[in-house]
Amino acid sequence: xxxxxxxxxxxxxxxxxxxxxxxxxxxxxxxxxxxxxxxxxxxxxxxxxxxxxxxxxxxxxxxxxxxxxxxxxxxxxxxxxxxxxxxxxxxxxxxxxxxxxxxxxxxxxxxxxxxxxxxxxxxxxxxxxxxxxxxxxxxxxxxxxxxxxxxxxxxxxxxxxxxxxxxxxxxxxxxxxxxxxxxxxxxxxxxxxxxxxxxxxxxxxxxxxxxxxxxxxxxxxxxxxxxxxxxxxxxxxxxxxxxxxxxxxxxxxxxxxxxxxxxxxxxxxxxxxxx
Numbered sequence: 001x002x003x004x005x006x007x008x009x010x011x012x013x014x015x016x017x018x019x020x021x022x023x024x025x026x027x028x029x030x031x032x033x034x035x036x037x038x039x040x041x042x043x044x045x046x047x048x049x050x051x052x053x054x055x056x057x058x059x060x061x062x063x064x065x066x067x068x069x070x071x072x073x074x075x076x077x078x079x080x081x082x083x084x085x086x087x088x089x090x091x092x093x094x095x096x097x098x099x100x101x102x103x104x105x106x107x108x109x110x111x112x113x114x115x116x117x118x119x120x121x122x123x124x125x126x127x128x129x130x131x132x133x134x135x136x137x138x139x140x141x142x143x144x145x146x147x148x149x150x151x152x153x154x155x156x157x158x159x160x161x162x163x164x165x166x167x168x169x170x171x172x173x174x175x176x177x178x179x180x181x182x183x184x185x186x187x188x189x190x191x192x193x194x195x196x197x198x199x200x201x202x203x204x205x206x207x208x209x210x211x212x213x214x215x216x217x218x219x220x221x222x223x224x225x226x227x228x229x230x231x232x233x234x235x236x237x238x239x240x241x242x243x244x245x246x247x248x249x250x251x252x253x254x255x256x257x258x259x260x261x262x263x264x265x266x267x268x269x270x271x272x273x274x275x
Contacts, residue, residue: 003146010144010236017239018138025128026104026111029136032056032127034169034248036120037067044112044123045077056127058108065114067121072096072114074105082107096121117250118171124248132245139240140269148235148266152183154226160196167250168217168243181231186262192233193257199225203233204241206254208263215244215270218254238267245271 001009021027035042035052044052047060063076071093076082083106086095094103097115105112111126156179165175178196181203182189194201206218221237242249 026126028242028245029133030126030130031246031248033125035123142266150183150233152181152231153229154231155180166253205258207260215240235266240268
């Protein structure tokens with residue numbers, strides 16, 4: 001690919017990311033809350049006497065989400081106006097994000113979905129009128145730099161290496177590492193662990209720019225699975241996890257093995273420093 005074609009491709013990818021975030025009323029920038037469900041009834045509304053309090057809700061008492069026997073049910077308050085893309089949400093357990101068709105309960109501008117993290121059940125809440133989204137002007141990046149397109153040697157694990165993933169809210173889940181990428185950058189020998197995601201490899205890393213210019217929780221990028229050991233790593237593709245934009249996301253913590261001892265001045269920068 002010529003330098004001009006590469007530049008055009010990267011500019012297109014970044015423009016598509018901006019357009020997708022701007023157009024989606026349920027984007028990460030629209031998140032307004034993340035609430036842990038307790039066993040039993042969990043009342044929700046704008047009043048302070050609810051277990052789940054959200055000032056953007058249109059009524060003081062909107063109803064109850066009940067967690068029982070690892071199932072979540074929804075009971076609206078009398079007269080509450082709500083909508084759901086799936087039928088009969090009050091007469092059955094709600095579908096969580098572990099299913100192909102998760103429920104979404106809409107109450108005014110607020111959308112609520114039950115999610116599962118490890119053994120925990122939570123409610124993820126979006127606000128279609130979120131002020132952060134209304135002020136959204138785009139993301140911030142380092143200039144493109146082909147010096148950060150790096151040749152690597154990929155060594156697969158056989159069998160894949162089992163790990164315990166830990167996310168930022170403290171829940172755990174099982175995962176598998178597919179292999180290691182070995183490369184040299186800035187005169188340093190480096191190694192990154194990779195997870196397999198479909199037919200691609202996911203790399204999640206921190207570096208010497210984390211906590212200053214880039215997001216402290218690390219950045220990520222995907223690359224195609226190599227046929228052999230030869231692998232290209234393009235750090236210009238490094239993007240932030242959703243937790244860079246909101247405290248209500250549940251992103252994974254970076255593995256200690258993927259904390260690079262060099263500065264990767266490529267890819268996406270911190271979001272809130274740009275605004």
